Amino acid sequence: MVRAPCCEKMGLKRGPWTAxxxxxxxxxxxxxxxxxxxxxxxxxxxxxxxKSCRLRWINYLRPDIMRGNFTGEEEDAIIQLHAMLGNRWSTIAARLPGRTDNEIKNVWHTHLKKRLQSSSKPSGQAAPKRKAKKPAVATSALEGPTSQPASSPGQSLPMSPEQSLSTSSATDSSSSESEEFQIDDSFWSETLAMSVDSSGSGLETSDTFGADSASPSSSNDEMDFWVTLFMQASDMHSLSQI
DNA sequence: AACAAGTTCAACCGCGAATGG
DNA sequence: GCCATTCGCGGTTGAACTTGT
Incomplete structure (x- = not known):
């Protein structure tokens, strides 16, 4: 098939986005x-x-994007989901409200992979210490995506349930590795439970997590089975920790 | 203070899938 | 059913940043 040029490269701007x-x-x-x-x-x-616009919107400007360091819970979820799903970042992202596939992919490659490698070694324990998020290139122009999304140009957009939840619950301080943006544990149990409880309709990815990133459930039946399994296992795990 | 090495993450690229005519 | 177009995904890159010396 003859591919249409992805984007006419003539006269189109590339690189970091301006405010x-x-x-x-x-x-x-x-x-x-x-x-x-x-x-x-x-x-x-x-x-x-x-393509560039889509990427910018999906990964950065969408109102329900949750920025900030990943919590330990999120990292664990990514590790487990990755073990089940492999490099299906968009599917993993669909299970982590407010996170994008790109972000998850980055986190995986930057430190979760290392963390797994080091933890597989006998004495290996901690992930490499995360440093504070830097202000991004284009973001300096944009009051920083590092800051609350609500301060971005998208602030007038309706805030999604996930976003309001995540922003309001960013006060937990149990995890040492994510200081500036944290999610209450209850958020996770609620989120996970929500997916598991809603019997039948279950895993409302397209509704809950945004139609942009979620793929139609029809093609994901098998995957949903495994994800459900994981959710249940995750619940059991969290219960056992109490 | 200056430099080098290492790390992070936004953005790009190319491919396959989905969709419409 | 075929073809063209568009979308979405995963892999990769490179500039900006941090940390160590």
């Missing part, structure tokens, strides 16, 4: 949605390809 571009994109999506990524940049007056 202006972010605002333009957010404002446009707020008004018109993103039914057609390819046409979006033109309509919005952005010198970016649709």
């Amino acid at each position: 202006e571009e972010d605002m333009t994109l957010v404002a446009h999506i707020e008004q018109h949605g993103h039914s057609n990524w390819r046409a979006l940049p033109k309509q919005a007056g952005l010198l970016r390809c649709g």
Whole structure:
């Protein structure tokens, strides 16, 4: 098949996004949605390809994005989900509200993999100490994605349940490795329980976690089985820790 | 204080899947 | 059913940043 050029590379901007571009994109999506990524940049007056816009929105500007360090719970969940699902980052991300596949992939490659390697060694224990998040390149222009999403241009967007939950519960201080952004343990039990409880309808990924990242459940039946299994195991595990 | 080495993460690339005409 | 277009995913890159010397 002859591939259409991903994006006409002529005259299109690349590299880090500016605050202006972010605002333009957010404002446009707020008004018109993103039914057609390819046409979006033109309509919005952005010198970016649709792919780039989509990526920026999905990974950064979406109102329900939860930024900040991963909690130990999240890291454990990623490790276990990865053990079950392999490198299916989008599927893993669908189980972690507010996290993107890209972010999870990064975390996996940067320190979870190392953590597993070191923990598989006899004396190996801790993951490499996480340093504070740096302000990102493009983000310095944007009051920092490192800061609350609500302070981004998307602040006027409706806050999702996940976001409000995560922001309001970012006060737990039990984990030493994530100081600035933490999730209460109850968040996890609620989240996991929610997925398991809702018998039948279960795992409402597309509704709960956003249609953008979740794949249709019809193709995920088998996977859902394993994920459900994991959820249950996770519940049991958390109970045993009490 | 300056430099080198190591780490992190936003963004890009290419491919396959899905969708529409 | 075929073809073209668009979307979404996973792998990879490279600049910015941190840490160590």
